[in-house]
Amino acid sequence: MDLTTGPELDAFREEVAAFLDTAPTDAIREAGRKLTSVFSPFDEVMEWHRILHRRGWAAPAWPVEHGGTGWSVEQRYVFAEEYARRNLPPLLPNGLKMIGPLLIDLGSEEQKQQHLPGILAGEDYWTQGYSEPGAGSDLASLSCAAVADGDDYILNGSKIWTTLAHRANRMFMLVRTDSSGRKQHGITFLLLDRLDLPGLQIRPIVGLDGLPEQCEVFFEDVRVPQSGRVGAENEGWAVAKHLLTHERGGSTSSPSLYRFVQTIREAAAVRTSPFGGRLVDDPVFQRDLGELEAEVASVEHVEKLAVSGHPISADLAFPSLNKTVSSELTQRLTTLMARVAGLQGLPQQLQALHVGSGAALLSDDFDLVALPYYLNSRAASIYAGTNEVQRDLIARTVAAR
Amino acid sequence: MDFTFTDEQAMLRESVSRYLHKHYTFAARQALVSSDRPYSAEVWQHFVDLGLLSLPFPESVGGVGGSVVDLVAIGEPFGEHLLVEPYLASVLLAGKALAATADNVRARDWLQRILAGTALGAFAHEEGNGTPDPAQVALRCKGTGAAFQLDGEKRLVLGAAEADVLVVTARVEGEPGRRDGLALLLVAPGAPGVRLTPFTTVDGRSAAHVAFDSVEVPAEDCLSTDAYAVITSTVGDALVSLSAEAVGAMGALLRQTAEFATTRRQFGVPIATFQVVAHRLADMKIDVTKARASLLYTAALVEAGRATPRDLSVLKAQVGRLGRSVAEAAVQTHGGIGTTDELAIGHYLKRLLAIDAMFGDSDYHYRVVGAGA
The missing domain is CATH 1.10.540.10 (Acyl-CoA dehydrogenase/oxidase, N-terminal domain)
Incomplete structure (x- = not known):
């Protein structure tokens, strides 16, 4: 066993730190402080994406020939650590972690040339059109229809939980092209290279935090070219499953989970315990925070074993296990955030959550985001396959049913 | 890596x-x-x-x-x-x-x-309800120039009844809570004033409480009078091995419980087909995976000389809590037979309980981590 360190890695850390200390604008930093979900404030994070791209650092995990950094596993971890330490807004995952890697693996040459540069550069934002009002965990029962018409498909139906669709200019989606066989057959994976199409309507959905992040998208005789199809017609389910492995696994989530621990500890250092003294010195608080920090450490250990190629990550259950653990830990961490904020978290301050609003805070940034973060993270155990579905998948690798 | x-x-x-x-x-x-x-x-x-x-x-x-x-x-x-x-x-x-x-x-x-293999030793360290922080050692050791005199009691000294020599931690100076003034001494179990109360632990181990009543220790048997670092590193390394035992037990519990759940039939079907049971198996696998990853990672840190007290506390706390949780889930999944002495399942539970209790339980180590040690 070994843990790689050394002067080269230290020098790399300094290089990363120097850039991350100077490159983000004030608005980008404010977006980091006002982060309340997986999805960073849109305009600021897309600006930050473009700044990172100019430095060549937008997609560390991508292959070099497609614009990746060529960093070692250790370097990628160092980058993620320094990034999280500065509370910078995470880049939106849909392009860089989902459709980008999918196209690299399964897209045609034309699709790669057409779409990858815009994803990498942060020029395009892709929303994901998977779920439907009648197809959530049972995704394969989706019914949004695509009927071939010449070189096009005509789309009818709707998609829901299309994150930030109201800000998106692209969509990747699953459509029903055949409903005669078993439900997994007859699904087709489709790219829409624009959303300002006749018959396409987007309705933002206000979440528990009081702000719109998710959307519903309606299709009424929407005509799109068949050239946007990834893989063969009717065989989109296999394409989607390939993408889910990118969505669920191979993550470096522990640096951002550590950020919660750090933020909570700092907040507790300037808050009083109801028993007197500082909250950070309260034994019950220490016990609770300690358990969460140790859980984050275990996630770090699992992830570092995985990226080092340890057999632990070859387990079929690994993507589901990762998703379950990190989503539930995020929920527990934001629950502790809400507890630490206490009464100070209760005022609703929607205006102040907008980056650049200049709205005065009733207390501090921690109290501003604690409740919205808690509320938004309720979705973590629901999106990307509910944790009930994930546990079914994990259990199948333990005991054949 | x-x-x-x-x-x-x-x-x-x-x-x-x-x-x-x-x-x-x-x-x-x-x-x-x-x-x-x-x-x-x-x-x-x-x-x-x-x-x-x-x-x-x-x-x-x-x-x-x-x-x-x-x-x-x-x-x-x-x-x-x-x-x-x-x-x-x-x-x-x-x-x-x-x-x-x-x-x-x-x-x-x-x-x-x-x-x-010609002699056995035992490490007489924990006192009261446990002494995860060596600074809390209170067993009194009075220095009298050529000799020392021990007074007090050590609890749950593993292997004491069979030991040919006891390696004893004691306080030569200052009050409990201080890291200085700790001694490490050799004591013969049969020395005058040493009284053993032997017993078997719930997990089948021979152990004893050891009382010291004006026990004379010659100066040459005093190994250190500044022993905090030695005690800490000894216990720290042992924690990793103890955690490895815990993870081995947890893996066995997962395997045996999965096998049971696929063969045991109720209501006409294997109980693993019930979603509640399946999800408990999934949680067991999650816990075993986390514990094993923390074990392997922390061991690598120790090997590289980079483990901090916080890292060891993370490991001990996680295997302590996750171990108990996996064992309790295994008993519940086995039903009645899991509550008997006849199956290994309950014995793993007792072993994991004992591991959690020794050298600081999960509550202690979580608090150490939370305090930002």
């Missing part, structure tokens, strides 16, 4: 596993635990032959220079087979403390005998 075992480690683990699989079946283990023998002399002799007793020690004191990762490699099979032999007590605790003070000729002498 590479966290896999080397070929040598994999071979060592395989040979230990193979031997235990053949000679340390659950039935054989139960026969041993219910006999009046505290451990199996044959198994112990085999460990001597395999070189396991000299494994953790540097070549300078007659060892083979094995690392903490070697100990993890054999610790998991130890846990899987619910081993009761005094490897932790004699080799990993007493032996390691002696190795750390081997510039003392008496320490070196006892260590030689321990790693040759």
Whole structure:
């Protein structure tokens, strides 16, 4: 066993730190402080994406020939650590972690040339059109229809939980092209290279935090070219499953989970315990925070074993296990955030959550985001396959049913 | 980064596993635990032959220079087979403390005998409800020039009844809470004033409370009067091995429970087909995976000399809590039969409870982590 360190890695850390200390604008930093979900404030994070791209650092995990950094596993971890330490807004995952890697693996040459540069550069934002009002965990029962018409498909139906669709200019989606066989057959994976199409309507959905992040998208005789199809017609389910492995696994989530621990500890250092003294010195608080920090450490250990190629990550259950653990830990961490904020978290301050609003805070940034973060993270155990579905998948690798 | 075992480690683990699989079946283990023998002399002799007793020690004191990762490699099979032999007590605790003070000729002498298998040691350290922080050691040690005098009590000293020598932690100076003024001494279990109250622990181990009533210790048997670092590193290394045992036990629980759930039928179907049961199995797998990853990662940190007290607390707390949780889930999944003495399941539960309780339970270590140590 070994843990790689050394002067080269230290020098790399300094290089990363120097850039991350100077490159983000004030608005980008404010977006980091006002982060309340997986999805960073849109305009600021897309600006930050473009700044990172100019430095060549937008997609560390991508292959070099497609614009990746060529960093070692250790370097990628160092980058993620320094990034999280500065509370910078995470880049939106849909392009860089989902459709980008999918196209690299399964897209045609034309699709790669057409779409990858815009994803990498942060020029395009892709929303994901998977779920439907009648197809959530049972995704394969989706019914949004695509009927071939010449070189096009005509789309009818709707998609829901299309994150930030109201800000998106692209969509990747699953459509029903055949409903005669078993439900997994007859699904087709489709790219829409624009959303300002006749018959396409987007309705933002206000979440528990009081702000719109998710959307519903309606299709009424929407005509799109068949050239946007990834893989063969009717065989989109296999394409989607390939993408889910990118969505669920191979993550470096522990640096951002550590950020919660750090933020909570700092907040507790300037808050009083109801028993007197500082909250950070309260034994019950220490016990609770300690358990969460140790859980984050275990996630770090699992992830570092995985990226080092340890057999632990070859387990079929690994993507589901990762998703379950990190989503539930995020929920527990934001629950502790809400507890630490206490009464100070209760005022609703929607205006102040907008980056650049200049709205005065009733207390501090921690109290501003604690409740919205808690509320938004309720979705973590629901999106990307509910944790009930994930546990079914994990259990199948333990005991054949 | 590479966290896999080397070929040598994999071979060592395989040979230990193979031997235990053949000679340390659950039935054989139960026969041993219910006999009046505290451990199996044959198994112990085999460990001597395999070189396991000299494994953790540097070549300078007659060892083979094995690392903490070697100990993890054999610790998991130890846990899987619910081993009761005094490897932790004699080799990993007493032996390691002696190795750390081997510039003392008496320490070196006892260590030689321990790693040759001709003597057993025991580490008399924990007091009261447990002494995870060595600074809390209170056993009084009065220095009188040529000799010392011990007064007080040590609790749950593993292997004390069989030990030929006790390695005792005590306070020569100051009040409990201080890191200075700690001593490490050799005491003969039969010395005047030493009173053992032997018992068997719930997990089948021989142990004793040891009371010291004006016990005279000659100056040459005092190994250190500034022993905080030695005690901390001895206990710290032992924690990793203990955690490896816990992870071995947890893996066995997951396997046995999964097998049971697929064969046990109720309402006409295997109980694993019930979603509630399936999800409990999923949670067990999640917990085993987290615990094992923390074990392997922390062992690598220790091997690289980079483990902090916080890292060890993370490991001990996680295996303590996750171990209990996995064992309780295993009992529940087995139903009535899981609550009996007849199945290994309950014995794993008791072993994991004991591991959690020793050298600081999960509550203690979580609080250490939370305090930002």
